[in-house]
Structures are given as C-alpha cells and as structure tokens.
Amino acid sequence: MLAPALAAQAVRAAIPGMAEVAERLVARWDHADEVDVSEEMTRVTLDVIGLCGFGYRFDCLGRDDDHPFIARLKRCMARVPERAASLLGDPGQVQWEDDVRAMHQMVDEVIAERRRAEQGPSDLLSCMLRGLDDRNVRFQVLTSMVAGHDTTTGALSFAIYFLAKHPEILARARAEVDAVLGDAAPTFETVGRLRYVAQVLKEAMRLWPPGPGFNVAPFADETVCGRFPIARDKTVTIFVPALHRDPAVWGDHVERFDPDRFSPENEKRRPATAYRPFGNGPRACLGQFFAMQEAALILAVILRRYELVDFADYSLKLLYRVTLKPEDFRLRVRRRITSR
Numbered sequence: 001m002l003a004p005a006l007a008a009q010a011v012r013a014a015i016p017g018m019a020e021v022a023e024r025l026v027a028r029w030d031h032a033d034e035v036d037v038s039e040e041m042t043r044v045t046l047d048v049i050g051l052c053g054f055g056y057r058f059d060c061l062g063r064d065d066d067h068p069f070i071a072r073l074k075r076c077m078a079r080v081p082e083r084a085a086s087l088l089g090d091p092g093q094v095q096w097e098d099d100v101r102a103m104h105q106m107v108d109e110v111i112a113e114r115r116r117a118e119q120g121p122s123d124l125l126s127c128m129l130r131g132l133d134d135r136n137v138r139f140q141v142l143t144s145m146v147a148g149h150d151t152t153t154g155a156l157s158f159a160i161y162f163l164a165k166h167p168e169i170l171a172r173a174r175a176e177v178d179a180v181l182g183d184a185a186p187t188f189e190t191v192g193r194l195r196y197v198a199q200v201l202k203e204a205m206r207l208w209p210p211g212p213g214f215n216v217a218p219f220a221d222e223t224v225c226g227r228f229p230i231a232r233d234k235t236v237t238i239f240v241p242a243l244h245r246d247p248a249v250w251g252d253h254v255e256r257f258d259p260d261r262f263s264p265e266n267e268k269r270r271p272a273t274a275y276r277p278f279g280n281g282p283r284a285c286l287g288q289f290f291a292m293q294e295a296a297l298i299l300a301v302i303l304r305r306y307e308l309v310d311f312a313d314y315s316l317k318l319l320y321r322v323t324l325k326p327e328d329f330r331l332r333v334r335r336r337i338t339s340r
Ligand code: HEM
Pocket: 006, 049, 053, 143, 144, 147, 148, 149, 151, 152, 155, 209, 210, 211, 213, 214, 215, 277, 278, 279, 280, 282, 283, 284, 285, 286, 287, 288, 290, 291, 292
C-alpha cells in the first residue's frame, strides 16, 4: 500500500524538498570549518524524511541541539542492539518507555493536525492516512523515520569517506556533477543523469552496506552449496558485507573501491542476487528509489561546492547501532574556488 508513495512519481514531487534541505546544508557548511560527516548526514536525512515524508520540519540543520523527537529517537536507537542481546531486561527500561510514549504523542499530534488540514501535501503520510487507522499510522511513521534516515546516512557517509580517500574518483564524480547540474538547482531529470555518482554510492554500499544483514528461511528442507543443510523455516542471517566480498563474483581485489563495477555492462554481467544492500524479496526496502535519488542529490550538491580535506588522515572506524556508519569521521570543508 505504501509503495506508490515512494515510487518514481512521488520521488519527483519530493525533489524540491530534498533540494531545499541540500541548500540548508550548504548554508550550514559555509560557516563550518570541520564537520563530523556521519552527524551531519544524520541531520540531512532526518530533515529530508521529515519534510518529504510527513511535511514536518525538524530543522536539524538549523540547530545545534536535537529536536525533542530526535533526541528521544536517537536514545532509543542507541539502545536497540543491547536490548536485542539482553536476556535480563534493560536497565534503561523506564527511560525507554518514557521516550516511546513521548514519540507516540508527538506523532499522534502530527497525524491529528494533518487530518484537520483541509488540504495537505500528497506524501507518505497522506498515503498512510488514506488506508490505515491512526494507531497503525503512528507505527508506520516511526518505522519510516528510522528506516528512512539512518541507512541513507550510512550510504552518504561511506561514499564521502571513499571519495576523500580516492581523489581521482572524486574528480570524475565532480566532473559529472559540474557537467550535469551546472549552477542550477537539482531536478528529477538532472539527478537521474548523475550516473557515476550513483555508481559511487552503490560501490560504497557494496563494501559497507548500511543495513548489514537480513534474514531468510527456506520453504522446504535445503542443502546450500551441497554442504550446509538448512531445515524448512529455519532462519538464516545473510551477512551482507561478506556476500559483497565473494571473490567468485567480484574478482580478486574485493576490498578495492571501484565504482566501475557498477557500470551498466558490469551490472548486467552479475547475478542480481550478488548485491543486496536493500534486502531481499517481498520484504526488501520500500524506499530504495527514494534513497538513491536523495543520496545522489545531496552528494552532488556537496561535491559541487566543497573540497573535502581529510586533514586527520582518518582510518575507518565502524559504528554499529541499528545500521553501520563511520564513527568520528571528521573532514574540513572548503568552498571550491570556482563553486557556485
Ligand atoms: C541507502 C538507504 C537505505 C538502505 C541501505 C535501506 C536498506 C533496507 C533493508 C536492507 C531493508 C530490509 C530489512 C530486512 O529485510 O530485515 C529495508 C527495509 C525497509 N526500508 Fe529501507 N533502506 C534505505 C532507505 C530507506 C528509505 C529512505 C526509506 C523510506 C523513505 C526506507 C523504508 C524502508 C521500509 C518501509 C522497509 C520495510 C519494508 C517491509 O518490511 O516491507 N528505506 N531497507
């Protein structure tokens, strides 16, 4: 039911909102010297999903503290791995319940306001409100808030990391951005023509898929690769960073960052199941197209305007919460001399 709200026509309608958020990022970075990339991408993606999904302005890019909803969301997400692993209960249970209750209340207010409005935007929220009761909408909003920002943050942050480490690839991506966007605001058409930028994002997600695992179960007893018996309905976790490093598919230099792996010809040569950053089958990501357009647009606006200076010669540290992203990744951002 929600798929149309994240498909091409809906994403076309979301592009001006994404471009507005990108402008806010630029306004912020023009006054910044050093930035924490994952933190900044979190601000961007929360503002995008808030504005384009629900017509709500968190204004994460306009403030240094966290919006009250975001503060609670982040606290909960930080606790998810521990809660999932703990058999003894969560010592932070009281805080957790308080956060969840407050988030529900805030989402309920947004729902009520939209129901009262004569005519709201046509977006993810309006699609939910057309077909679901308010309690269900509340849960869907929270799911989309989480699914729709942290992963895109990881994709963007890893892409920026690899570009900062590979100046020749960065130069090629930037040349494409300059040729396709010029000085103009990004549109659905121009973002769709950023093919090499999309390849950079895909290759970044090959090495570090922000959603590093998903579960599958066979319909009947199976033996995988002639060696591993798996009983019917027994759950198996696919560890995506390993899937994406299979030398039988990706060759001998699986660790090498090479966006040409995703040229149209090379993509065609591979089995589709070898690359699964967006999950698999009927439970695969609903926001895949939205995310790719959003990430390409944001990355393009950054490359068009800034030099990325890896002043601390950062070595990658992975932060795993619900998703993967680089931790403490700091860059200096400087206006390009010729930039818009
Ligand atoms: C680069 C960014 C993204 C990545 C890597 C990503 C990855 C994934 C993965 C791996 C799953 C499947 C999880 C599983 O099987 O357990 C998933 C599900 C989902 N994603 Fe994304 N996602 C991204 C962006 C988004 C965005 C922007 C949205 C919404 C606007 C979104 C909405 C969803 C939803 C609703 C599901 C659940 C689908 C279902 O269960 O039917 N995702 N995503």
